[in-house]
Amino acid sequence: xxxxxxxxxxxxVTLAMAIPVFAEPANTEALSRFSDINTDNFxxxxxxxxxxxxxxxxxxxxxxxxxxxxxxxxxxxxxxFARAMGSVDPVNEPIIKIAHEKxxxxxxxxxxxxxxxxxxxxxxxxxxxxxxxxxxLKGNEKDTPMKRYEAAIIITKAMGGEEKALxxxxxxxxxxxxxxxxxxxxxxxxxxxxxxxxxxxxEGSFSPNTEVKRSQMSxxxxxxxxxxxxxxxxxxxxxxxxxxxxITVIDEDGEENKYVYTDDTVMRRMGDETQPKDLDTNLDAIxxxxxxxxxxxxxxxxxxxxxVRGQYVSYVTTSGKTTIRVTDExxxxxxxxxxxxxxxxxxxxxxxxxxxxxxxxxxxxxxxGKVAAITGxxxxxxxxxxxxxxxxxxxxxxxxxxxxxxxxxxxxxxxxEDVTVKKNDATTGxxxxxxxxxxxxxxxxxxxxKISATSSKKTVEGTIKALTIASPNSTMTVRVxxxxxxxxxxxxxxxLINGDEGSLYDFRIGDLVKITVESDAIIKIVATSTQExxxxxxxxxxxxxxxxxxxxxxxxxxTDGEARNVYCKDETTTFVSVDGKSKKMKDVKVGQxxxxxxxxxxxxxVGKLFTIxxx
Numbered sequence: 001x002x003x004x005x006x007x008x009x010x011x012x013v014t015l016a017m018a019i020p021v022f023a024e025p026a027n028t029e030a031l032s033r034f035s036d037i038n039t040d041n042f043x044x045x046x047x048x049x050x051x052x053x054x055x056x057x058x059x060x061x062x063x064x065x066x067x068x069x070x071x072x073x074x075x076x077x078x079x080x081f082a083r084a085m086g087s088v089d090p091v092n093e094p095i096i097k098i099a100h101e102k103x104x105x106x107x108x109x110x111x112x113x114x115x116x117x118x119x120x121x122x123x124x125x126x127x128x129x130x131x132x133x134x135x136x137l138k139g140n141e142k143d144t145p146m147k148r149y150e151a152a153i154i155i156t157k158a159m160g161g162e163e164k165a166l167x168x169x170x171x172x173x174x175x176x177x178x179x180x181x182x183x184x185x186x187x188x189x190x191x192x193x194x195x196x197x198x199x200x201x202x203e204g205s206f207s208p209n210t211e212v213k214r215s216q217m218s219x220x221x222x223x224x225x226x227x228x229x230x231x232x233x234x235x236x237x238x239x240x241x242x243x244x245x246x247i248t249v250i251d252e253d254g255e256e257n258k259y260v261y262t263d264d265t266v267m268r269r270m271g272d273e274t275q276p277k278d279l280d281t282n283l284d285a286i287x288x289x290x291x292x293x294x295x296x297x298x299x300x301x302x303x304x305x306x307x308v309r310g311q312y313v314s315y316v317t318t319s320g321k322t323t324i325r326v327t328d329e330x331x332x333x334x335x336x337x338x339x340x341x342x343x344x345x346x347x348x349x350x351x352x353x354x355x356x357x358x359x360x361x362x363x364x365x366x367x368x369g370k371v372a373a374i375t376g377x378x379x380x381x382x383x384x385x386x387x388x389x390x391x392x393x394x395x396x397x398x399x400x401x402x403x404x405x406x407x408x409x410x411x412x413x414x415x416x417e418d419v420t421v422k423k424n425d426a427t428t429g430x431x432x433x434x435x436x437x438x439x440x441x442x443x444x445x446x447x448x449x450k451i452s453a454t455s456s457k458k459t460v461e462g463t464i465k466a467l468t469i470a471s472p473n474s475t476m477t478v479r480v481x482x483x484x485x486x487x488x489x490x491x492x493x494x495x496l497i498n499g500d501e502g503s504l505y506d507f508r509i510g511d512l513v514k515i516t517v518e519s520d521a522i523i524k525i526v527a528t529s530t531q532e533x534x535x536x537x538x539x540x541x542x543x544x545x546x547x548x549x550x551x552x553x554x555x556x557x558x559t560d561g562e563a564r565n566v567y568c569k570d571e572t573t574t575f576v577s578v579d580g581k582s583k584k585m586k587d588v589k590v591g592q593x594x595x596x597x598x599x600x601x602x603x604x605x606v607g608k609l610f611t612i613x614x615x
Contacts (some may be wrong), residue, residue: 034066045215048222068215071145074136081158082118094300098271099124110137127157149185149208153190165191175206188474229291237285242404243385269299282373306365314358339370383441415448423453436520455519482547494524540596566606
């Protein structure tokens, strides 16, 4: 309500003011008939003024004049460049709404009578920062005429050229009065000049501190619009292929199109910058083009509240409402009501609910409890370009993957007992699939039946920073070139210490190792030495894992601290009772008081003599 009242008041103020520069034109036929620009004095600007008036970005006064020699205030200039960037394009209305939600708490402090849409939009686009508002809008600054060097700064930001401009540290201006350009504006003036937006003022000068006139602003605005060539389309974002750097959309006519993105394409989700792989799909987005180049993707609809993956059963339409039945991955069949504007794709192409047959794998995206989108696959489907995130063998084999398409990213799939596996073109087993492998998966009814994997090997040297010995796979964190990286360690890892076969229990934090890495897994470890010192500990046993040779002991005298792990095995540790009788690890029980003598390295305790002191 507050925003509606503010907008209404701003509209009344604008109508009452004798400054209609930013008002919507009442008579488009008058756009090219300003009575005071037909003289030779303004012949250089006439075409630009008429072009901008034709686009509705500027208008004249009620008496039919344009007043080309009037100064342009800072707020007026900012608002004009916001319009050049698309703030008045109807497609961007959702962006304006998001921008107000994000920045109104900041903008409200500047007591603007008008122009809040444009300022919020510039902040959303990254052309204005909080510090810029103090420079251009604080107090009376908003009504101060904009100087030419300030216009160069805003032009550069509006064109998305700030990063490039500031990266040119050795820029030298080719103007006779270049010393008058403030040091913080030199790179911006150079950018605006090289882009052909701004020119000198005669006799080789730039005249940086001269106020910008309405005629000059029209020229700069027109050139900026022509140079950027911005256009905006609202479409449905369906898929992001990170490998091909390609985005699939459903356009306004229901047609599928693909667009290539680059490193310079800005991706946002509800106003926050994000990465292509993190963009949600099956949602509305505004696509920003500079001529034919995709420069921005703005997801503007809410992310799904929930996704349901399962097998299609049936659908029914009653009284205009469609309900779809799905058997989820837990075997439970449920019905879900579909929203009125549901988006359906089948094997990547536009479809309808009627396209599915029983048993097809479908993913429902639910928003506010209703199905907003359905993505369908045939009974046999293929997922290409996936990365193995995790292989869980605890309760049946399951694979979790990462993927550029959010439909698959983070999904976990059951692996068939009869799965066929190829890696680097060689037939192999499931135990050769490691975290980080790039895989193509063939699924039958949502279960992986075929894995085709590729990986690369490399050898690096580093220092052990952490070591976790666990089931099914252990992990080791190694510092290489000042960066810590965690690697999976398969059971069949080859370990050589001083040329002899070793085990993970032989390593300590701080050991220097040479590791052979395949994807994100260590397949060979070579070490020349280990570091250790003698130590002993007495306490009460709190936990035992005989499979991995770990006993947790609460040290004597400690009641509220953490238990310490001692690594010990029957083959390497001598177990005895206090009276000297030989024992095995299986004889150790929770609650016993024990004493362990062994070696310690940076907190890793390996037992050599394990004495059971008391039951």
